Amino acid sequence: MPSGPLGLPWIGNRHQVPGFMPWKKFEEWNKKYGPVASILLGSTPTIIIGKAQHAWDLLEKRSEIYSSRPRFVMASEILSENRRGLMLPNSNELWKQWRKMLHNGFHIRKAPVYHGIQSLECKVLLKELLNDSKSFDGYLKRFAASIVVAVTYGRRVDSVDEWIVQENIASMDYLTSVNIPGRYIVESWPWLLKLPRSLQWFRKYPEMRKKKDEHYLMHLLNDVRTRMKNGTCPDCLTSLALTDRDKGKVELSDMQLAYAVASPFGAGIDTTAGTLSVFLLAMLNYPEVMKKAQGELDKVVGYDRMPEFHDKEQLPYIVAVINETLRWRPIPVLGGTAHASTADDEYNGNFIPKGSSIYANMYGIMRDEEMFPDANLFQPERFLPRSTSDTTHTDSQHPRINLEFDLPFGFGRRICPGMHLGLNSLFIAVSRILWAFDLRPAREGMVPSPDAFTNHFNSRPLPFECKFVARNEKIANLIEAEWDSVQNQRRVEATRTYAFPSLQEETSLS
Numbered sequence: 432m433p434s435g436p437l438g439l440p441w442i443g444n445r446h447q448v449p450g451f452m453p454w455k456k457f458e459e460w461n462k463k464y465g466p467v468a469s470i471l472l473g474s475t476p477t478i479i480i481g482k483a484q485h486a487w488d489l490l491e492k493r494s495e496i497y498s499s500r501p502r503f504v505m506a507s508e509i510l511s512e513n514r515r516g517l518m519l520p521n522s523n524e525l526w527k528q529w530r531k532m533l534h535n536g537f538h539i540r541k542a543p544v545y546h547g548i549q550s551l552e553c554k555v556l557l558k559e560l561l562n563d564s565k566s567f568d569g570y571l572k573r574f575a576a577s578i579v580v581a582v583t584y585g586r587r588v589d590s591v592d593e594w595i596v597q598e599n600i601a602s603m604d605y606l607t608s609v610n611i612p613g614r615y616i617v618e619s620w621p622w623l624l625k626l627p628r629s630l631q632w633f634r635k636y637p638e639m640r641k642k643k644d645e646h647y648l649m650h651l652l653n654d655v656r657t658r659m660k661n662g663t664c665p666d667c668l669t670s671l672a673l674t675d676r677d678k679g680k681v682e683l684s685d686m687q688l689a690y691a692v693a694s695p696f697g698a699g700i701d702t703t704a705g706t707l708s709v710f711l712l713a714m715l716n717y718p719e720v721m722k723k724a725q726g727e728l729d730k731v732v733g734y735d736r737m738p739e740f741h742d743k744e745q746l747p748y749i750v751a752v753i754n755e756t757l758r759w760r761p762i763p764v765l766g767g768t769a770h771a772s773t774a775d776d777e778y779n780g781n782f783i784p785k786g787s788s789i790y791a792n793m794y795g796i797m798r799d800e801e802m803f804p805d806a807n808l809f810q811p812e813r814f815l816p817r818s819t820s821d822t823t824h825t826d827s828q829h830p831r832i833n834l835e836f837d838l839p840f841g842f843g844r845r846i847c848p849g850m851h852l853g854l855n856s857l858f859i860a861v862s863r864i865l866w867a868f869d870l871r872p873a874r875e876g877m878v879p880s881p882d883a884f885t886n887h888f889n890s891r892p893l894p895f896e897c898k899f900v901a902r903n904e905k906i907a908n909l910i911e912a913e914w915d916s917v918q919n920q921r922r923v924e925a926t927r928t929y930a931f932p933s934l935q936e937e938t939s940l941s
């Protein structure tokens with residue numbers, strides 16, 4: 432097997448994986464033992480990948496054997512009775528139906544269907560930031576949540592305090608806090624599940640959370656069902672899944688369906704809002720990047736209108752800023768949920784046994800100095816073709832480091848199905864925030880630390896302050912005018928029809 436730190440009998444390396452930010456220890460091991468290292472978590476061989484090329488070689492080129500998921504005792508079996516597709520092995524029937532449902536809803540040609548809701552939510556966001564920049568973090572979450580809730584349940588979200596957002600945050604915070612390698616002993620020793628139930632001390636909290644999850648996810652499903660009966664529900668992922676089930680195209684129970692459609696809700700809010708928070712942190716630390724990006728926007732868009740999706744081609748520096756944000760401080764630090772292998776394999780002379788868990792440690796991969804020279808610096812230029820006169824950075828020269836950067840979204844058959852929806856949300860929000868505001872530290876000279884992050888599976892910046900100063904009066908007036916103009920649309924939007932394809936239509940398309 433690939434080399435790695437020496438462990439102990441029975442527990443392997445479990446005791447060496449810290450509960451605090453294990454991705455940093457993984458990076459250290461990759462530096463010491465090589466870009467493909469191995470450890471044992473209990474009896475499970477676990478491969479840690481620290482360079483993109485090796486992740487592409489294994490998880491992408493050999494995706495037929497590296498696209499499963501390991502066994503998740505806490506996060507999947509106990510917390511959801513194996514109903515979350517994200518944690519299911521790819522051989523599972525439920526996973527296949529779930530993945531197809533998401534692909535049909537969110538693939539690249541479908542993504543523009545949501546431009547309308549994304550633009551609307553962004554106009555609301557600008558007005559919120561103009562009025563009250565202190566609460567910006569809540570507004571970023573509202574923005575991300577409203578888009579995801581609209582495409583999933585056909586409803587908008589007006590405030591981050593609404594129960595629908597609060598329940599999701601509580602549920603996801605819990606899920607991501609239990610889904611950290613090495614944190615629970617039962618993951619390494621599943622035989623503990625054979626103890627009498629009353630002695631399984633680790634069940635108490637996940638089972639309490641499961642009851643709450645079942646309740647609110649069923650409530651959301653039933654709400655869509657009621658509005659479908661009343662004729663007041665726009666087409667959305669849930670209504671189409673219910674229709675497909677009625678036609679016999681999907682074979683899922685109510686509870687399975689409630690969990691299946693909730694996955695964008697779980698996977699798309701934290702990641703999008705967290706990335707926007709990283710973007711603000713970067714702008715406060717690199718004001719010269721902000722100025723350069725604003726220069727591009729001023730040239731292409733001017734002050735008489737806001738940036739629109741159709742401007743994207745003319746805004747390569749903005750796209751590079753987004754790519755660099757996703758690279759500089761990736762939110763899914765461990766590369767999302769671990770992959771698992773389904774056959775014995777050999778790679779670069781090493782044996783990788785069937786049933787290994789694989790972490791493409793995004794934290795380390797994105798800080799690989801060979802691929803991203805001066806990796807700790809925020810340099811959007813690394814994604815742009817370098818002009819000969821440009822001496823601001825060292826080029827990576829890697830052919831996949833360009834404006835089409837997809838590394839932050841994972842690998843192979845498990846690649847993020849919400850990538851295009853997520854990228855579009857980031858584009859409209861980043862371009863309009865930079866167009867509208869100068870971002871400044873709340874207090875002169877008090878720039879927030881670029882290294883203070885949470886210890887979550889989706890690791891986001893710790894709370895910091897940021898001042899949003901409208902760049903000029905014309906822009907402030909336009910934000911107000913656009914806000915006024917969307918008031919009516921905000922109400923109508925709830926009943927707008929999205930052109931979601933049914934499973935049947937999409938299958939015939941592909």
Ligand code: HEM
Pocket residue numbers: 516517518530533537694695696698699700702703706757762763766767768769770839840841842843844845846847848849850852853854857
């Ligand atoms: C900036 C935004 C986002 C980032 C950085 C991101 C990143 C990721 C990553 C790294 C993975 C793991 C892929 C792997 O296992 O190889 C993933 C999976 C996933 N993402 Fe995203 N994501 C984002 C937005 C979204 C959105 C908006 C949605 C929903 C529409 C979404 C839904 C999912 C789902 C359902 C999975 C699990 C796929 C599976 O297990 O087969 N993501 N994402």
